[in-house]
Amino acid sequence: MNARQTSLLGAIVVLFLLNCLSICLYFYPLTENRSPLTEPTSHLTERRSNLAGDRHHPARPRRLKRWPSLPSYLPWTQQPRPPVNSCEAYFGNGFTRRVDLLPSSPGGGGGGWFRCFYSETLRSSVCEGGRLRMVPERIRASRGGERLEEVVGREEDEELPEFEDGAFEVEAGAVDLGLRYRYGRGGKLLKGDLLDMYVPKGDVDRHRMGELLGSIRVVEAGDFHCDQWVEEPTLLVIRYEYANMFHTVTDWYSAYVSSRVTGLPYRPHLVFVDGHCKTQLEETWDALFSSLRHAKNFSGSVCFRHAIFSPLGYETPLFKGLSEEIDCHGAPAHDLQRNADDQKTARLHEFGEMIKSSFGLSTSEHHNMISASGYNVLFVRREDYLAHPRHRGKVESRLSNEQEVFESVRIWASNHLDCKINVINGLFAHMPMKEQVEAIRDASVIIGAHGAGLTHTVSALPKTVILEIISEKFRRPHFELIAQWKGLEYHAINLRGSYAAPSVVIKKLGNIMRMREMTLCYPSTPKKLAMTVGFFFAGAGLFGYGLHLWYVNAAPQRARIQARSEFVKEKLRRKYGDGRR
Incomplete structure (x- = not known):
């Protein structure tokens, strides 16, 4: 062999080695390190209008938290307005009908103001007002905020608020004669047909937020006395099923939307206008907003420079979707920025990122779901715990052999170490909220029986897969809908009764990993090894x-x-x- 043949042979060998290296790099799981889209800064100053008497926030008060930068953020003030029953009208800012119930004084002559933004799609209103007084003595409810162990046995009626006339008051200011005649001295701001029109009762037996708004009186400046002032924007919230994760997420979402719809430049303070005791879920309330307090914990009258009234969680699309069809599908925000689509939404992605960011967790859509030790399969468990004063500490079983299924999945993964699957025991009832959210974020697959803990999927990453085990008695669409509205892949195992064969669950889990091309983590077999060697x-x-x-x-x-x-x-x-x- 001469020198030329030798050099040609060497070149071929080098090319072969380079080809092998490129194949190895192709299959090696690399983490994308793209910088997320920067949140537009224009939303920090979004306002509905600049009427005289509107509040101004020239500088951030030290006590208020900034809005975080969210990869999926889209502006909440859009032109043209979103069509009725579009996805943006359901999940974003469909509150487009403005009703000025008490206009600002002409020329900024002092006094309060009050208005509502009505959504024809959700049949609900976000209301806000300025120079508004709360009189806790006129609110009948428990003190609220107590440790659960201190109030065991307390009835629900003691916790849900009832409002006397004048529980809330707004200063009239220099309004015109027509409004003076309409409200009179100490007259109600919202009453009768007007209240039913903009804050309809819906399917709730007693609409406590409607009752609160119905208690607001318009009073003259001479009758408007305050023992203390809250200068920063404050969100007023009434909760019903406050210890249930699903219903609490609907309350979180309503509070977040209310803050965005009213264009708050910073995260507001929060006041619970109810008498519920503390729960673990308050950790997220505290993380999302600037501060947290119960209305009955104030002593004397308290006046708000700017107050926002959050609709009930029952009026969000997360709850309404259980009884009416909301044909929306999740999509990346950058896609919707380029090509708007009334049948798609990125708002639940944005909301999930808000929760993660509030706990100081990464909000990047490209966060590496594959840890150094493999894929995380999060098994969300249902376990006994004391949820609220009327609870006996026992949860209703949705999967009669949950422990058997969990152990079978764990043993299956441990018997195939080359599979690199980490089965995470999601005992959420005994985990801090930050750890729960982090476990959801880091999961490649989330598996669990139908239960409120699966509502955490609002914080899941776009490529996460949901596997729900549904017993015969609980065929409800809660989590399938959340997956649809976020654009997540969803699978269900529907049971006859409440027993799940472990082999069926394992087979379904394996198929999911195959379909999602998690081939590097799928267990090898002698047959596969022989085929690989043969092909080589x-x-x-x-x-x-x-x-x-x-x-x-x-x-x-x-x-x-x-x-x-x-x-x-x-x-x-x-x-x-x-x-x-």
Whole structure:
């Protein structure tokens, strides 16, 4: 073999090695490190209008938290307005009908103001007002905020508020004569048909927020006295099923939407206008907003420079979707920025990022779901715990052999170490809220029986897969809908009764991982190993045979080329001579 053949052979070997290296790099799980889209800064100053008497926030008060930068954030003030029953009208700012119940004084002459933004899609209103007084003595409810162990046995009626007339008051200011005649001295701001029109009762037996708004009186400046002032924007919230994760998420969402719809430049303070005791879920309330307090914990009257009234959680699309069709599908915000689509939404992605950011967790959509030790399969468990004063500490079983299923999945994963699956025991009832959210964020697959804990999927990453085990008695669409509205892949195992065969669950889990191309983490078998070895040697054999053919045919081919070259030279010499004169 001459030097030229040796160099050609060396080049082929180098190319072969480079090809092998590129294949290895292709299959190696790399983490994308793209910078998320920067949240537009314009939303920090979004306002509905700049009427005289509107509140101004020239600088951030030290006690208020900033809004975080969210990859899925889209502006909440849109032109044109979203169509009725569009996805933006359901999940975003469909509160487009403005009703000025008490206009600001002309020329900024002092006094309060009050208005509502009505959503025809949700049949609900976000209301806000300025120079508004709360008189806790006129609110009948428990004190609220107590430790659960201190109030065991307390009835629900003691916790839900009832309002006397004048529990809330707004200063009239220099309003015109027509409004003076309409409200009179100490007249109600909202009453009768007007209240039913903009804050309809709906399916709730007693609409406590409607009753609160119905208690607001318009009073003259001389009758408006305050023992203390809250200068920063404050969100007023009434909760019903405050110890249930699903219903609390609807309350979180309503409070977040209310803050965005009213264009608050910073996260507001929060006041619970109810008498519920503390629960673990308050950790998230505290993280989301600037501060947290119960109305009955104030002493004396308290006046708010700017108060926002959050609709009930029952009036959010998360709850309304259980009884009416909301044909929306989750989509990335950057796609909707380029091509708006009334049938798609990124608002639940935005909300989930808000929760994660509030706990100081990464909000990047490209957060690495594959840890150094493999894929995380989070098994959300249902366990006994004391939820509220009337609870006996026992949860209703939705999966009669939950422990057996969990142990079977765990053993299956441990028997296939090459699978690199980490089965996480999601005992959420005994985990801090931040750890719960972090476990959801880091999960490649979330599996669990139908239960409120699965509502955490609002914080899941876009590529997370949901596997819900549904017993015969609990065929409800809560979590399938959340997955649809976030654009997550969803699978269900529907049971006859409440027993799940572990083999069925494991098979379904394996199929999910195969379909999602989690092939590196799917367990190897002797058959697969034999096929891999066979393909390797077959490829090596073909490569060696190619080298042999090249070597065998290289010399004859070179001889033919040399002969052809000599023939052409001889032909030219005969025609033109040898070039010598």
